[in-house]
């Protein structure tokens with residue numbers, strides 16, 4: 128079994144300033160340990176000019192293989208056999224894996240889609256492989272705690288596929304807090320080696336006696352808090368505190384997160400000992416890069432009422448690339464949007480907290496497999512204020528018996544941490560309620576160094592949150608540098624050309640129609656869920672059986688709405704749409720995109736967002752391209768001089 132070729136601490140020196148390590152005491156972890164010194168480790172994402180002499184060159188480091196990190200060869204072989212072969216570690220993996228193998232507590236903060244899951248899974252499995260069969264266990268050796276049911280399944284799938292490919296006799300189980308106790312008991316019999324759960328799932332096991340606290344103290348070797356920045360915001364604080372009190376001192380703790388926040392600090396203090404803190408450094412004076420640079424972020428200023436016509440123009444005139452993930456702040460809004468788009472022949476599926484879990488997982492699988500292009504996700508937890516959510520809830524209370532009422536799943540969290548495959552565009556139809564929420568939504572594109580685009584529709588009420596996001600992501604040295612630019616491909620003309628049809632159609636999507644569609648979808652999905660349960664246990668690959676993007680309207684779209692007449696589309700928009708299609712075709716043929724983690728190709732090549740000007744005509748390129756200081760759709764927003772690199 129390989130050992131790390133360089134001592135991790137030495138290797139980490141290239142990135143870090145190591146602070147003094149305090150002496151630990153034997154015993155159990157205190158619930159509130161005193162402030163501990165931390166090793167501040169900066170994970171390099173960009174080459175730097177100078178290097179530490181004894182650390183080797185940055186280029187050499189970038190070339191480091193998994194083998195050199197000291198991982199079990201079975202794991203390395205398994206990575207090469209995955210659907211998308213993984214051969215080289217990402218920056219966070221390069222630094223985190225050796226430290227974890229050394230037994231250090233680690234806090235890893237790295238941008239969305241940067242490979243944090245494997246950064247902890249690989250060394251975790253390596254350690255369990257080594258320990259396997261050495262000691263009789265009465266409880267799992269590792270807990271992986273995640274904030275949502277969806278993430279629980281995703282991590283479980285990842286871990287199971289690695290275990291299968293390595294052919295080792297380890298067992299992982301996923302657990303939900305809403306499982307019947309008998310199922311929990313069955314899942315934990317054995318016991319499994321790895322438990323993946325929300326904190327509430329573990330808390331329920333403890334409170335019902337399915338898991339005994341003394342057994343945890345005897346068996347637990349590794350605790351992982353994945354998406355740590357979300358765990359507390361999902362209301363798991365008490366559950367986590369209860370678990371912390373049981374952790375044996377020897378238990379290694381790992382905390383993975385995309386953003387830094389007070390919640391993460393709180394968790395660090397609660398759970399970790401002398402952790403190595405791995406963070407992405409500031410690059411070019413830009414604050415810690417939380418959103419990958421390869422994601423171009425845009426916004427469109429619009430009134431609330433005009434959001435429908437704007438999104439219609441973006442999708443119908445093909446000004447954004449597929450696949451598209453659209454976020455709303457309420458379930459009703461998701462259905463309103465679905466029905467509205469259907470009238471124009473645009474099919475989409477809706478994902479939300481009231482759907483049965485099987486359906487939600489299946490929708491995700493289908494979307495990831497490319498069976499449909501538009502997914503509308505209701506992210507109620509991110510409603511700007513309760514009012515938006517409550518509108519939906521009021522509608523619920525008025526429902527007649529005709530409409531099934533479903534409890535919202537408190538562990539629904541599909542928008543965060545989920546590894547959506549090949550989502551090119553994320554649209555915030557509604558702005559999220561917090562800047563952290565924005566980061567997690569936008570992080571669903573641009574994963575694994577793929578490119579992506581986000582477009583936020585911002586009403587006057589939402590400008591404040593846009594400003595918050597800008598200040599979170601902004602460039603400290605140049606406050607004027609644009610992090611989120613006005614979207615350049617949508618002209619006022621294009622919007623106006625669709626206005627009449629959009630407004631007319633929007634009137635037909637009444638509250639009653641929305642409520643009926645929502646109820647019908649729920650009925651369909653409850654039926655689906657039952658079928659899915661049995662069928663997909665036997666045929667896990669049979670994705671096509673049930674389609675989730677079926678039309679919910681009674682009537683087929685009218686021909687004049689399905690196809691936008693040519694005369695309505697101005698020449699600039701036609702050109703923009705053509706360029707988006709060409710860019711898409713070019714990317715579709717680019718194998719590096721599918722393999723992920725290959726560096727981007729030449730700057731600007733064929734990217735309409737870099738070379739196109741809605742104002743100055745399509746032929747622009749750099750010269751005639753989007754004019755600096757030009758105007759966006761509504762004409763009020765100046766482009767700043769220094770746009771952040773697109």
Ligand SMILES: Nc1ncnc2c1ncn2[C@@H]1O[C@H](COP(=O)(O)OP(=O)(O)OP(=O)(O)O)[C@@H](O)[C@H]1O
Nearest residue numbers: 215216217239240241242243244385544546575724
């Ligand atoms: N070394 C690698 N080479 C290529 N692809 C990788 C590598 N490591 C991970 N990936 C892929 O990158 C994608 C994103 O990884 P992952 O979900 O772990 O990101 P993350 O950092 O946890 O993001 P988030 O914070 O949004 O949860 C996944 O599809 C994963 O399979």
